[in-house]
Amino acid sequence: xxxxxxxxxxxxxxxxxxxxxxxxxxxxxxxxxxxxxxxxxxxxxxxxxxxxxxxxxxxxxxxxxxxxxxxx
Amino acid sequence: xxxxxxxxxxxxxxxxxxxxxxxxxxxxxxxxxxxxxxxxxxxxxxxxxxxxxxxxxxxxxxxxxxxxxxxxxxxxxxxxxxxxxxxxxxxxxxxxxxxxxxxxxxxxxxxxxxxxxxxxxxxxxxxxxxxxxxxxxxxxxxxxxxxxxxxxxxxxxxxxxxxxxxxxxxxxxxxxxxxxxxxxxxxxxxxxxxxxxxxxxxxxxxxxxxxxxxxxxxxxxxxxxxxxxxxxxxxxxxxxxxxxxxxxxxxxxxxxxxxxxxxxxxxxxxxxxxxxxxxxxxxxxxxxxxxxxxxxxxxxxxxxxxxxxxxxxxxxxxxxxxxxxxxxxxxxxxxxxxxxxxxxxxxxxxxxxxxxxxxxxxxxxxxx
Numbered sequence: 524x525x526x527x528x529x530x531x532x533x534x535x536x537x538x539x540x541x542x543x544x545x546x547x548x549x550x551x552x553x554x555x556x557x558x559x560x561x562x563x564x565x566x567x568x569x570x571x572x573x574x575x576x577x578x579x580x581x582x583x584x585x586x587x588x589x590x591x592x593x594x595x
Numbered sequence: 596x597x598x599x600x601x602x603x604x605x606x607x608x609x610x611x612x613x614x615x616x617x618x619x620x621x622x623x624x625x626x627x628x629x630x631x632x633x634x635x636x637x638x639x640x641x642x643x644x645x646x647x648x649x650x651x652x653x654x655x656x657x658x659x660x661x662x663x664x665x666x667x668x669x670x671x672x673x674x675x676x677x678x679x680x681x682x683x684x685x686x687x688x689x690x691x692x693x694x695x696x697x698x699x700x701x702x703x704x705x706x707x708x709x710x711x712x713x714x715x716x717x718x719x720x721x722x723x724x725x726x727x728x729x730x731x732x733x734x735x736x737x738x739x740x741x742x743x744x745x746x747x748x749x750x751x752x753x754x755x756x757x758x759x760x761x762x763x764x765x766x767x768x769x770x771x772x773x774x775x776x777x778x779x780x781x782x783x784x785x786x787x788x789x790x791x792x793x794x795x796x797x798x799x800x801x802x803x804x805x806x807x808x809x810x811x812x813x814x815x816x817x818x819x820x821x822x823x824x825x826x827x828x829x830x831x832x833x834x835x836x837x838x839x840x841x842x843x844x845x846x847x848x849x850x851x852x853x854x855x856x857x858x859x860x861x862x863x864x865x866x867x868x869x870x871x872x873x874x875x876x877x878x879x880x881x882x883x884x885x886x887x888x889x890x891x892x893x894x895x896x897x898x899x900x901x902x903x904x905x906x907x908x909x910x911x912x913x914x915x916x917x918x919x920x921x922x923x924x925x926x927x928x929x930x931x932x933x934x935x936x937x938x939x940x941x942x943x944x945x946x947x948x949x950x951x952x953x954x955x956x957x958x959x960x961x962x963x
Contacts, residue, residue, distance in 0.1 A: 524623055524624075524650065524651050524652060524677065524679050524726075524727060524728075524730075524731070524935075524937060525622060525623070525624060525651075525727075525728060525730040525731065525780060525781075525782040525783060526624055526782075527730070527782045527785070527838075552705075552707060552734075552737065554737055555733055555734075555737065555844060555846055555847045555850065556844070556846070557846065566782075566785060566838055568730055568731070568734070568782060569677075569704060569705045569706070569731060569734055570704055570705025570706075570707055570708070570734070571705070571733070571734045571737070573730070573733070573734075573782070573785055573786065573844060573847060574785045574838055574840075574844050576837060576838055577837070580837035580838070581837075583837065584807075584809075584837060584838075587809040587811075
């Protein structure tokens with residue numbers, strides 16, 4: 524249930540950010556990560572960004588997800 | 596097999612002490628990852644990966660489920676829930692059964708979905724089933740605060756929140772449970788950081804490693820635990836440093852305690868534990884579904900053959916339950932560990948049902 528995935532912030536409007544992960548865009552709440560900026564990567568859980576993540580680490584984690592989704 | 600996995604398994608063999616070692620994971624996502632990737636079969640036979648109370652759905656008490664179902668039956672309400680809760684059986688019914696009878700029960704992705712619905716439908720009383728550990732609780736705290744600030748009067752939460760560190764304390768103090776190392780939950784730790792686990796090495800001399808969710812992460816964490824065991828040393832280490840900081844996310848933690856305060860909570864399998872749950876602070880009590888939609892005394896009874904309690908404590912494996920894969924299957928679950936997509940029984944049923952050649956029982960308490 525505590526599933527969370529990394530996503531890149533494309534737009535910010537006050538407490539709401541538009542994020543992208545695996546080609547899917549979604550609006551998430553960023554009030555728990557107020558320092559987040561456009562271009563940053565965040566970890567998203569149930570519609571909220573819960574932590575910032577370095578780009579390199581986010582891409583590593585997304586790589587694992589790609590392997591998982593491709594059944595490897 | 597992936598080369599990284601091969602290398603890690605080999606390096607684990609090099610630090611292995613060849614005495615029986617029980618490593619408990621306390622996160623449903625770890626449980627599923629271990630079963631799905633077959634890590635149990637890759638590790639040396641003396642290393643037992645056992646599951647603890649890491650799935651919030653599984654540890655919700657049957658009384659809470661029965662109370663929620665009573666509210667739905669007695670009051671005209673619209674209930675929002677995460678999908679995981681839908682099929683969890685109470686004494687006589689489930690949210691899924693009530694939904695099929697026409698009750699207004701909806702699945703949502705985020706607590707804010709329930710709040711938005713309440714704002715757009717002021718004539719309806721909307722209850723969000725607030726379930727979860729520290730990963731999810733800050734989100735619900737933010738949502739409740741928003742409802743307060745916007746003076747929303749038709750939004751409520753049915754609160755069953757649970758906190759991980761007190762559960763670990765209780766488990767480790769149980770003489771029947773033998774734990775030599777803990778794989779601490781990755782995303783709970785994104786919020787709380789590593790400090791709340793520091794009592795474990797001090798009080799119980801048990802190594803703790805906060806782990807990521809990929810097979811490579813979990814094997815690396817197992818190796819870190821084995822190294823600590825071998826060196827007869829215990830501390831809290833962070834393997835999942837991609838996401839977890841020592842201090843966690845202090846803003847998220849402060850949101851939790853703005854809205855909630857610690858209270859005694861009943862866990863399925865573990866019983867009542869002081870300071871292991873949260874209740875709304877007095878200024879937010881108007882959002883408490885249990886207070887606003889009263890029900891009479893609820894008499895709950897669990898299935899007498901269900902071993903979920905001992906499975907949640909890591910005392911038994913799913914195949915030691917007489918009901919497992921016979922009377923209890925994902926299609927017709929008896930206990931919560933089979934119903935939740937991240938439950939231990941569901942993980943064994945889905946990925947390890949036909950691969951139980953290592954049908955080991957969990958060995959007794961350390962030193963006894």
